Amino acid sequence: AEPGSAAPEWVPHPDNAVIARSGLENFERVFGRRPEGIWQSPGRANLNGEHIDFLGGRCLPLALPYGTLVAAAPRTDGLLRMRTLEPTLDEGIVEVRVEDIGPGRPEGWTGYVAGALWGLHEVAECTPGISIPEGFGADMLIRSTLPVGGGLSSSAALECASILAFAGMITGSDEHDDARRAALAHACMMAEVRVVGANTGGLDQTASLRSHAGQVVSLDCRDFSITYRPADALLDGHRLIGVDTRTPHWLGGHEFSSRRLDAEAAARFLGADRLRDLLPETPSQDDVETVLRRWEDAAPTAEQLVGRDPGDAFRRLRHALTEMLRSEQIDALLAGETGVSVPCAVGRILTSGHASMRDDAEASFAAADLIVDTALSAGADGARLIGGGFGGSVLMLVPEQNVEAVTEAVAAAVVKAHLPSVRFLDIQPADSGHLVCR
Ligand code: ADP
Numbered sequence: 334a335e336p337g338s339a340a341p342e343w344v345p346h347p348d349n350a351v352i353a354r355s356g357l358e359n360f361e362r363v364f365g366r367r368p369e370g371i372w373q374s375p376g377r378a379n380l381n382g383e384h385i386d387f388l389g390g391r392c393l394p395l396a397l398p399y400g401t402l403v404a405a406a407p408r409t410d411g412l413l414r415m416r417t418l419e420p421t422l423d424e425g426i427v428e429v430r431v432e433d434i435g436p437g438r439p440e441g442w443t444g445y446v447a448g449a450l451w452g453l454h455e456v457a458e459c460t461p462g463i464s465i466p467e468g469f470g471a472d473m474l475i476r477s478t479l480p481v482g483g484g485l486s487s488s489a490a491l492e493c494a495s496i497l498a499f500a501g502m503i504t505g506s507d508e509h510d511d512a513r514r515a516a517l518a519h520a521c522m523m524a525e526v527r528v529v530g531a532n533t534g535g536l537d538q539t540a541s542l543r544s545h546a547g548q549v550v551s552l553d554c555r556d557f558s559i560t561y562r563p564a565d566a567l568l569d570g571h572r573l574i575g576v577d578t579r580t581p582h583w584l585g586g587h588e589f590s591s592r593r594l595d596a597e598a599a600a601r602f603l604g605a606d607r608l609r610d611l612l613p614e615t616p617s618q619d620d621v622e623t624v625l626r627r628w629e630d631a632a633p634t635a636e637q638l639v640g641r642d643p644g645d646a647f648r649r650l651r652h653a654l655t656e657m658l659r660s661e662q663i664d665a666l667l668a669g670e671t672g673v674s675v676p677c678a679v680g681r682i683l684t685s686g687h688a689s690m691r692d693d694a695e696a697s698f699a700a701a702d703l704i705v706d707t708a709l710s711a712g713a714d715g716a717r718l719i720g721g722g723f724g725g726s727v728l729m730l731v732p733e734q735n736v737e738a739v740t741e742a743v744a745a746a747v748v749k750a751h752l753p754s755v756r757f758l759d760i761q762p763a764d765s766g767h768l769v770c771r
Contacts, residue, residue: 341740343757344577346398347478349373353402353769356476360404363416363426364472368404369502374493374766375400376485377540378575378728379719380549380679381660381686384592384694385653386534388600389555389607391660393667394536395564395762396544397575399479401490402769403446405498408470413450415443417475431470436527445488446473448524449495453503455523460516465503473498480756482581484718484725488529489537492521493766497542507768511543514765515557518542532590544765551664555609562667564762566675571714572736574729575758576743578700582724589721592694595649598641602633608653616661621654645695652693659686680714680730687717696722700752704729704743711735711742728760 353371360368375396382392408414413429419442427443434451438444450471457463473495481487496517501507509517521538525531539557544550548561567573600608603624611624628647638646659682666675687705691697701718704727708716712735719728731739740757747755 341744341757342754343759344399344480346759349402349769352476352478353404356402356404356474359418360406360472360474363474364406364414366406366472368406368472368474370498370771371402371404371769372494372497372501372507372766373400373402373769374490374497374541375544375763376479376487376490377537377544378485378573378726378760379536379540380728381663381682382536382552382656383686383690383719383721384596384649384696385609385656385660386536386554387532387593388596388653388657389609390653390657391664392536392552392554393549393660393663394540394544394552395549395760396540396765397479397485397758398761398763399485399758400541400766401475401477401479401487401494403491403494403498404474405502406472407502408472409466409468410470411468412470413447413473414471415446415473415475417442419475419477419481422481434528437530438528442491444529445491445525446475446495448528449492449521450499451528452520452524453496453499453517456516456520460513462504462513463500469503471499471502480577480579480726482724483577483579484582484720484722485575485577486537486541486720488525488531489521489541492524493517493538493541496521497766497768501768514542515539531586532593542765544763546764547762549667549762551667555607560664562664564667566669567667567679567730568761569676570733571676572731572733573760574731574736574740575760576704576727576729577756577758578704578724578726579753579755580698580700580724582721588696588723592649592696595641595646596653598638599628599646599650602631602638602646603627608650609657612654612657616658618658621658624654625651648693648695652689655689655693656686676714676730676732683715683717683728683730684709690718690722694722698723699750700747700755701725701727703746703750703752704755707743707746708739711739713739
């Protein structure tokens with residue numbers, strides 16, 4: 334590194350077994366008894382498919398080696414007692430009566446944990462093998478190994494680790510087949526929408542609960558069916574690196590919801606329940622342009638768009654359609670259907686995805702734009718903002734031999750621009766949530 338430049342800071346891969354051992358001790362200190370088990374569920378990165386899960390598009394997430402651990406023991410008095418070890422959120426034990434959980438209750442971070450139990454109650458009736466005993470509650474201790482609020486789905490990791498703990502304690506088994514895992518993911522999504530009150534389309538929860546190590550999850554959000562694509566060709570001589578911009582997206586909730594309203598209004602104007610239905614099974618650039626021309630010919634007014642601004646709605650439409658196309662293109666590349674160099678082609682698509690997030694979704698921010706530009710000039714094959722936007726993380730695809738140059742350039746660029754110093758995460762597709770120890 335040049336004198337005065339910042340050395341890149343990496344977030345090491347957590348050793349869940351080691352963390353679980355200290356978790357056992359902490360649990361006993363906090364709750365005065367031993368936990369029944371410790372469960373972990375991962376955060377996620379998304380190769381492509383931001384802001385389109387709720388429109389029925391394809392998303393390409395992969396589970397991270399980083400996530401959230403929950404140590405838990407059951408109760409029979411209908412109480413949920415929760416504590417997080419996340420320094421900025423820890424307020425000691427928070428106690429909630431299970432019967433009081435509902436829309437907006439409890440508020441704050443405990444809503445994700447309590448919401449998971451609420452969601453499990455919602456799906457229990459139609460999920461074979463899940464029967465929740467009267468008065469079921471739990472003591473729960475939480476610890477994350479990924480940045481909280483960093484666009485890597487710490488919230489979904491928390492919900493999913495919690496629901497695995499609940500399901501494990503209730504059934505006495507931690508072997509859940511894919512149908513059960515899909516039901517649990519749906520329960521967590523409902524929890525986030527109804528209890529926490531956040532607009533989520535199910536991508537994050539699916540990635541956390543239904544991933545496989547070494548695979549990209551090719552998720553069709555029309556029916557939440559998955560095709561697993563091996564990541565080997567993508568990672569051949571390359572690394573996927575996350576950049577935590579340390580710009581939390583706390584203030585992005587309202588903006589994100591407004592993007593969703595724009596896109597949904599555009600879909601409805603074009604006569605589609607789900608925007609994805611306007612494109613054929615295997616869409617081309619021409620198909621995207623045909624829909625965009627239809628829009629331009631119709632030139633809808635704000636009144637026809639339930640009050641949404643027509644210019645905004647058009648840009649959200651263009652982001653969503655091109656993002657859907659990019660997902661199908663990457664999916665075909667990962668399926669080995671094209672015969673071209675996968676990292677190089679995927680890299681280009683990542684970068685055009687960033688331009689779309691910046692210009693059409695208008696969800697980017699200064700640090701992300703700077704990091705993407707810097708990474709590309711320093712030798713990355715591609716880079717883009719991932720997560721909902723307005724803060725969060727950047728994903729870079731970097732040839733092995735350029736990793737040092739790219740991370741050093743990015744670390745130096747943010748310092749020079751007086752932005753928060755970044756942290757790098759080495760992303761290898763990990764397994765979905767599971768029991769760590771009992
Ligand atoms: P992210 O991109 O990380 O999912 P969100 O804003 O969607 O960001 O979710 C972050 C929120 O999730 C936190 O504000 C907190 O309420 C909750 N959360 C995540 N991890 C933890 C944790 N370890 N302990 C307590 N709450 C957590």
